[in-house]
Amino acid sequence: MRSLLLLLLSCFIMSLHANIDLGIKKEDKALLIKKAENKDINAILDLHTYYDFPNTIEGLKYYKKWYGMLDYSTNSEGLYEFTKIFQENYNKFINGILKVNYLNELLLEKGVTKGLDEWIIFAYRDSYSTADGIYNRYKNKLSKEQLDILSEFFYKRIESRRLEDLKDEYKKRNLVPSAFIYLEEYRKLYDNKAQKDAFISKILKFKDAKLLTVFSREIYNKNKEYEVGLKLMEKAYNMDDSSASTIFRLANMYFNINQKDKAIALYEKNVKLNANLDSATKLLYIYGSDSKKYQEYEKIKKFLKQSSEGIYIFADYLYEEKLFLRANDILEPLAKAGDYNAILKLVVKNDTKELYSKPQQVYISEFWRKKIANLQNEQIIKQFYSDLGNSKYNYKKIKAWEEKELEKFKLDSLYHTVASYSRRERNKKYEDKIISSSDVRSILALASKLIKTKDEKNIKKGLELYSNLANKGDFEATKRLAEYYGTTFQKETIDISKQLYYYQLAEKAGDIDSLRILAKLYLCIECDMPNSYYAKEVAPYKEYVDYKKALYYNQKALEKGVYGSNFNLAYIYDKGKGVKKDYKKALEYYAKTEPKSYVYYRIGYFNELGLGTKKDIKKAYEMYTKAMKGKPILDVAYRLAKMYENGNEAVKQDLSKALYFFEKLRMDEDIKRVKERLNKEKK
Structure with missing residues (x-):
């Protein structure tokens, strides 16, 4: 019975999809290599797409060679795409980071700046020292949009130093800073309510709706400052009531505080004005859960079915409602036309082991998974297995695919094998292949694993691997x-x-x-x-x-x-x-250094004593005060104490403050002296 059921369903599914063509074609590998040898950049890119170069031993060998062939004459778009591929695979090459830098500098020579922010972000993830140099050399070439992208990147990584530098760059070019520059200033206020309120009042005076929207979003979602976030978003909406992002976020805020009529009105407006899919999604779930809103539900459904993205949303809704067959029906026309996202949903959403109760789902999932697996586009296949998710059922399929990749000696698979195993015997058979592959990343990982075993022979072998690469x-x-x-x-x-x-x-x-x-x-x-x-x-x-x-x-x-x-x-x-x-x-040099307590202290000290500069007591006092806000320095506290004790052109005499600092320093003689002076004054 089970066999018959399998056979009938297999025939049904295969007949249903027999004429599907995903439109993926590729040239013969040997022909593409021949073209690539003649500096054909498109052939080099196609070898990456269809044959997974440089993620194969053969591909790595050729990419090493072709990297050296590219020069100023290479077409800009092709060079940009090659640079992106190289950036993703840089650690497979000897000194790959330098090669990435060369390619990006070549792009800049050709006047291509669109990947400059990507390069800087990539460099920061690899090495701060390298990234600082790149940023300082090329920050003047960054567009306003790229400055905004970097400000968000630095804000999320809590890079105060870089945000301060970006702030100067905006100012130098007379540009409006991104919201993240102001968010950094706001973050530094910590829990000082008075200062935060004053800062928000300042932000509310801005006339940049986009800036207000981003600022509001961050403090609403990340800081959980709901009241302030709502106030800012309402101001942004009053300034620009047509922005899809502002309307959607304001509607969400109203929805969260149970002002649902206001929220629905804004969602409806956003769909009508901006064809906004996020708002349509919200309305789909609101109307779908209310039987009295059938007409509104049908209207939103009709709107969503007008685009591929809308169909994905509606299909997800149907899957959540357990209406699998209806969801499959609306996705399959897209899948037959080669729509990757539709295929992925058909595989993942129909993933089940319940063969008897849900046979059609099982076969739909399996059929489309095989369709992807048999594609000639290596990058789509790789992306597919990356996107599959972590269900137990898919986990086994992902592992099976990874094993196949390993048997083909794909470099990423070799690396993940050596980087993840704890028992060396488990994958010892791949060690020779890793060493002969010339994949720097895998060899480094193997050497590290060997050394960490603390076994004398393994350590010797690991150091030998390091030395071999070092000699190259x-x-x-x-x-x-x-x-x-x-x-x-x-x-x-x-x-x-x-x-x-x-x-x-x-x-x-x-x-x-x-x-x-x-x-x-x-x-x-x-x-x-x-x-x-x-x-x-x-x-x-x-x-x-x-x-x-x-x-x-x-x-x-x-x-x-x-x-x-x-x-x-x-x-x-x-x-x-x-x-x-x-x-x-x-x-x-101190003046060019990142501001911190010790730097403020030395600048203040030089100004107080007139060392290397004209004596300036006011500047000295200002620097000492700044220094005290950071890591405490005893000499700074002492110098401020003396200033308060005696008074000068920068500060009036204040024996109470002088006593405060001397007590912090536990300087008994000074404490005694200042107390005596205070007692005399009281008399």
Whole structure:
């Protein structure tokens, strides 16, 4: 009976879909390679789409070669697409990050700036040192839209320093800053209600509806400040009552506080005015749950069926209502026409093991899954298995596909295998393939796993793998050797001279991060602070401090835009580390450093004593006050105490404040003296 049921349903489903054509065709691989060898950028891109280059051993070999063939003559659109592919696969190549930088710089030479924000974001996710240099060099080429995208990226990563820099960039170009610049200022107010209220009053005076909408959305959703968020959104709507985003978000806010009539009116307006699908979705569920709103429901249903995106929404609604066959019926015409999203929904939503009670669903899901699996487009297949979801049923199918990819020695599969297994014996058979693949990412992962076993033979093999890559000039492998011999791995492997040697090799190969580390280690500011939290950690570096090298590497780091180099150079000239003290130079470098307590302190100190600049007590007092808002510095507290005790052109005498600071410092003689003066004044 079961076999007959399977046969009948199989025939039914196959006949139903027999003439489906997804319109995916591809050229012969050998022909495409031949074209690519003649610098045909479209052939190179097609090999990625249809044959998953460079995610195969063969593809990686060719992409290494073709990367070097691309130059200024390559058409801009093709070069942009190739750069995106290379960016996704950069860690498979020797010094891939440098190759990505070269390709992006080539695009900029050709006047293509549309991927500049993507490059900067990519760089920040890989290495702060590299990213800072890129950002500082090319921020003047960023469009207003790209500045806005970066401001959101930096805000979500809590990058106050970069947001401050972006704020200056907006100001320099006379542009209206994005909402995220103001949100950062608002975030810094913490729980100070008076200051926050004043700031909101300032924002309400703005005449930029889009800015108000974004600001309102963030503090409503993230900060849970519902009342303020609603007030701002209403202001944005009053300024622009046609914006789809503003109307939809305001309607949601009304809906959440049970003002449903207001919300529905706005949703209806948004559908009519902007054909807004988000609003239509809300109305579908509202009207669908109310039998008295049948006509309104039919109207929204008709609207949704006018577009593919609307059909997806309506199908999802039907699936939620357990109306699977009706949902399948409206998706299948799209699926037959090759609509990927419709196919994905048919597979995922019909995913069930209930063969007897839901046989048609089982076969619909299986049929479309096989249709995707048999496509000639490797990127769609990969995307499909990524999108399938985590149900137990699909998990097995995903695992089966991953095993097939592994048997084909796909590089991503090899990497995930070595990166995820805990028992080496489980996948030992793939180790030789990984080593011979030349995939840098997989080899690094394998070496790391071997070293972490703490088995002598494995460690030796892991270090050998690092060394082989290092000998080919790969700075990531070289840097890992440096880390192995440093203080962060294990005590028995510490060898600072070897660590510095490998960092120097990595820096020569072009690694900005190693340059930053060398600049820091040779200066070793913490070595001057025996009571520092890091004193024990930096102790092994004391004998390797070299101020001449510190100056060299920090100057080089500054040229590359490396964060921290301004502060290090300021410290060198301030303290006379290997150079004659030069307060003027130190002050110049401190002025370019990220504002923090110690920087404010030194600038204040120089101004109070007239070191490297004209004596300026008012400026000194201002800097000391700012310094006290951050990490406390004893000398700052003492200098403020003396200013309050004696009074000067910057501040009136205030013995109570002087006493407050002396008591914080526990300076008994000073406390006694100031108390006596206070008692005399009272008499």
